[in-house]
Structure formats: C-alpha cells, structure tokens
Amino acid sequence: MKNKIIVISISLFLVVLCFLAKTNTVEVTFEAKEDEFYRKNNICDKKETDFCTHLPIVTIDTNNQAIPGEARDGTTIRTDIKIIDNKKGGNHIEDKADIKTEADIRYRGNSSMHFDKKGYLLNFVQKDGTENKVKVMGMEKHDEWVLHGPFLDKTLIKNYLWYNISRKMMDSAPDCRFCELFVDGDYKGLYLMVEAPTRGDKSRMQISKYNEKDDFSSYIVRFDRPNKNPDENLVNFSFYTYLSSSRLEVIYPGKTKLKDSVKKYINDDISRFEKALYSYDYDSFRYGYKKNLNVDSFVNYLIINEFTQNVDAGRNSTYIYKDIRGKYNMYVWDFNNANNSYINREIKTDEFEFQLHPWFEMLLADEYFTKQVLSRYQYLRKIDVLKEEYLLNYIDDIIDYLGDAVDRNFEVWGYTFQQEKGLLEPFSRNPTSYEEAVKQLKTHIKERGRFLDKYFVTIKQFSAESKVKKYNH
Ligand SMILES: [Zn+2]
Numbered sequence: 477m478k479n480k481i482i483v484i485s486i487s488l489f490l491v492v493l494c495f496l497a498k499t500n501t502v503e504v505t506f507e508a509k510e511d512e513f514y515r516k517n518n519i520c521d522k523k524e525t526d527f528c529t530h531l532p533i534v535t536i537d538t539n540n541q542a543i544p545g546e547a548r549d550g551t552t553i554r555t556d557i558k559i560i561d562n563k564k565g566g567n568h569i570e571d572k573a574d575i576k577t578e579a580d581i582r583y584r585g586n587s588s589m590h591f592d593k594k595g596y597l598l599n600f601v602q603k604d605g606t607e608n609k610v611k612v613m614g615m616e617k618h619d620e621w622v623l624h625g626p627f628l629d630k631t632l633i634k635n636y637l638w639y640n641i642s643r644k645m646m647d648s649a650p651d652c653r654f655c656e657l658f659v660d661g662d663y664k665g666l667y668l669m670v671e672a673p674t675r676g677d678k679s680r681m682q683i684s685k686y687n688e689k690d691d692f693s694s695y696i697v698r699f700d701r702p703n704k705n706p707d708e709n710l711v712n713f714s715f716y717t718y719l720s721s722s723r724l725e726v727i728y729p730g731k732t733k734l735k736d737s738v739k740k741y742i743n744d745d746i747s748r749f750e751k752a753l754y755s756y757d758y759d760s761f762r763y764g765y766k767k768n769l770n771v772d773s774f775v776n777y778l779i780i781n782e783f784t785q786n787v788d789a790g791r792n793s794t795y796i797y798k799d800i801r802g803k804y805n806m807y808v809w810d811f812n813n814a815n816n817s818y819i820n821r822e823i824k825t826d827e828f829e830f831q832l833h834p835w836f837e838m839l840l841a842d843e844y845f846t847k848q849v850l851s852r853y854q855y856l857r858k859i860d861v862l863k864e865e866y867l868l869n870y871i872d873d874i875i876d877y878l879g880d881a882v883d884r885n886f887e888v889w890g891y892t893f894q895q896e897k898g899l900l901e902p903f904s905r906n907p908t909s910y911e912e913a914v915k916q917l918k919t920h921i922k923e924r925g926r927f928l929d930k931y932f933v934t935i936k937q938f939s940a941e942s943k944v945k946k947y948n949h
Pocket residue numbers: 520521522524527528529565566567568
C-alpha cells in the first residue's frame with residue numbers, strides 16, 4: 477500500500493513537471509530591458525498635433541556647421557545634444573531633457589557613409605573638452621556612442637535583434653536602444669543608439685587601461701579594408717606573407733595616444749601569434765591557438781555570423797581585443813548586410829564564408845574547433861537564442877515595441893521602397909514594403925537555420941586530413 481502511494485505520487489509529480497516544462501517552452505515574452513518596458517506603455521497624455529513618441533528623442537544642434545566625416549580624416553565638430561526620455565506621457569521635442577551635453581561628432585560608416593540616412597559617431601564632452609561619461613537610455617555610463625540609422629536594412633531591426641542575441645551567446649556584445657533623431661530641427665527617423673566598439677565595462681570590450689608611460693598595452697584591433705592612409709595599417713605577418721587581404725588597424729589605444737613603441741609592440745604581438753597559427757604549430761599545446769585565443773568567443777562569433785550570413789564579418793569591420801594578461805576575443809559589429817542584404821550580390825543560403833577569413837581558416841583546420849562549433853550550434857538551436865520559433869516571435873515583439881515609429885521613419889525614407897531607389901543589386905531584390913522586408917528576414921532565418929541543421933556538419937571537410945596535411949606533424 478505504502479509503495480503504491482509512493483508510485484502514484486511520483487507519477488503525479490512527473491506529470492506536473494512535464495506540464496510545466498511544456499508551458500515553459502510555448503510561452504514567449506518580449507525580452508525587454510527594464511527601461512524598454514516602461515517605454516512600451518508610454519502613452520501620450522496630451523492632445524497635441526506636434527511630434528510625440530514613446531521612444532527617447534535625440535536632438536543634435538550643429539550651430540550651423542556642416543557635419544564632417546566623408547574625408548575620413550577624423551575631423552569632428554562641437555555640437556549640442558539633448559536626450560528626452562520621459563517615464564510617462566510620451567516624449568516631445570519641447571520637454572525637459574534628461575541629458576544635455578556637448579559632443580564632438582562626425583558621420584561614420586564605410587559604404588553607409590554615402591547613404592542618404594547618415595550614421596553618427598558621438599563623443600560626449602564637458603565644456604573644456606574632457607570626456608563626459610553619462611548613462612544613456614538605461615545603458616552603462618560612457619562617453620563614446622554611435623547613432624546608427626537603419627537604411628539598407630528595411631526591417632530597421634537587424635542590428636538590434638542580432639546584438640541582443642549575441643549578448644546571450646557571448647561575454648560581451650554591444651548594448652543598444654531605439655530612439656528617434658532630430659538634427660537642427662529636421663526629423664531624421666528611427667535610429668539605434670549603440671555602444672561604440674570601444675574599451676569599457678560590461679558589454680563593451682573589457683581590457684585594462686593604457687598607461688602612457690608603458691611601451692606595451694592591452695589593445696583593440698580591427699580587420700578592415702586598407703586605410704586610405706597606409707601608415708595607419710599594421711604590417712603584420714598575415715599581411716606581408718599575403719595570407720590575408722584584410723588589413724589590421726589599431727583602434728585602442730586611440731590614434732592620438734598611440735606611441736610608436738606601443739604600435740610596434742602590438743604589431744609584434746600579433747605577428748608572433750600569426751606565425752604559430754599559420755604553421756605546424758597552429759594546434760600545438762605550447763604555441764597553438766588555444767593558448768592565444770578565447771575559443772568560445774571565436775566559436776560564437778563564427779556561429780552568429782554564419783547563421784545570419786553576415787558576409788563581411790571576419791574580414792571587414794571586425795573587432796578583436798586582447799587584455800595585456802589575456803587572450804584574443806571577438807566582438808560582433810554591424811549586421812546591416814546580414815540575412816541576404818549584401819549590396820552587390822544575392823547570398824545563397826547554402827554558402828559558407830569563414831573558411832576564407834583570416835585566422836578562422838586555420839581554426840577550421842582543427843577538428844577540435846569544428847567540433848566546438850557544431851555542438852554549440854546544436855545547443856543554441858534548442859534554446860531561446862537561435863531556436864526558430866523563438867526568433868520569429870522575438871521579431872514580432874520588437875516590431876510591436878516600435879509601434880508607429882516605423883511609419884514615421886518611412887514618411888521620410890519610404891521612397892526607398894521604389895525598387896530602383898533601393899540599394900540592393902539587381903533592383904528586383906529590394907523589398908517594396910516594410911511587411912515584405914520583414915517577411916524576407918523571417919524567410920532567411922527559416923531557410924538558413926534549416927540548412928545549417930542539416931549541413932553545418934559539412935564544415936568538417938575543412939579539417940579533413942587531406943586538406944590540412946601540410947600543417948600536420
Ligand atoms: Zn504626447
């Protein structure tokens with residue numbers, strides 16, 4: 477009798493447990509940050525015809541100066557910035573600002589530099605020009621910010637979506653918030669305030685601060701197209717041996733503080749690692765990649781960028797950071813070209829890119845690395861990170877959060893829905909409505925995910941004995 481009761485209780489317990497587990501996987505909630513929750517319900521309390529939004533308003537006052545940037549010489553202008561971010565009653569341009577600061581600004585971006593809707597780099601400064609670190613829209617205190625204006629990305633949400641997904645996968649990835657922008661009183665549409673890819677706490681690149689007395693330093697470098705000023709590029713091993721066509725540039729310490737001795741230290745440090753990576757030693761215990769880089773960081777970087785087919789990642793706008801006492805880490809940046817929005821050509825969902833990218837071509841030559849990629853991917857596909865149902869629901873939630881800000885944005889930029897005014901080539905690839913753009917994004921996620929579920933395993937070919945023989949001892 478006693479046994480029977482125990483058996484019945486255990487069975488009941490298991491049934492309840494299964495039920496709980498099941499409801500858990502079906503339920504989807506908007507993964508908003510605390511401040512986004514109140515903004516979602518921030519309803520206008522006035523009956524005005526003036527501009528009103530639930531999103532924070534950013535205003536830039538240039539004081540009648542032209543904004544520089546296209547010359548790519550780092551020139552900035554001093555401007556006045558206001559950020560209006562009310563907890564309730566909506567945000568209006570005449571409301572009291574939460575943040576008022578001066579800022580040195582310029583346009584930023586590569587191909588996006590020439591888009592009609594501009595991106596901005598903001599450095600908040602005090603009156604005397606020293607840095608002014610402030611908490612912006614609920615994000616960690618800092619003085620360096622990027623205002624990214626989604627333009628090529630007609631869904632407006634790709635950077636927001638993939639930065640937030642990356643934050644669930646990696647130690648650090650950019651934090652960001654949607655807002656609406658005015659420059660000298662002109663409405664510029666929906667923008668994303670993003671943590672600039674710099675040194676900092678939490679979601680920025682966590683490395684120790686450079687001491688100008690030292691001839692060594694923690695550092696951030698970026699793989700990119702060659703700089704117009706060739707002196708800015710490093711002459712590292714993978715470049716001078718023609719192993720990589722991407723050029724490296726030092727991002728931290730910044731240009732104005734970077735001494736020749738520190739630049740040489742960074743150049744030598746990277747070359748020493750690359751010599752081992754592109755040799756018999758690539759997987760050795762003593763000199764190999766595991767000793768020099770954070771394998772998880774490279775695994776996750778590859779997964780998120782292959783999943784989204786963000787084809788420039790790994791060779792352009794590719795940030796790598798290393799603490800003086802630590803290993804190399806990757807930092808995600810820019811998903812505008814992702815999900816088949818590469819300007820020059822259609823990206824087929826059955827292509828792989830990373831076996832062609834600097835450093836990664838050697839990592840993929842090792843079976844252990846490939847194995848880590850595959851098992852991590854399978855895990856992420858099962859949970860609320862890369863699971864198909866989760867991603868599709870998350871997209872709907874983000875669009876729901878944006879509300880009528882999407883319409884306001886396309887009142888200014890909607891002309892790009894005329895296919896011949898779109899940026900993708902051939903023109904027939906350009907979506908003709910917001911709904912079509914979102915549908916394209918969802919279709920890409922479904923197709924790419926299902927392809928990888930079946931065929932990601934084929935990346936094992938890059939570490940096949942016949943391919944890597946020349947590197948094996
Ligand atoms: Zn209002």
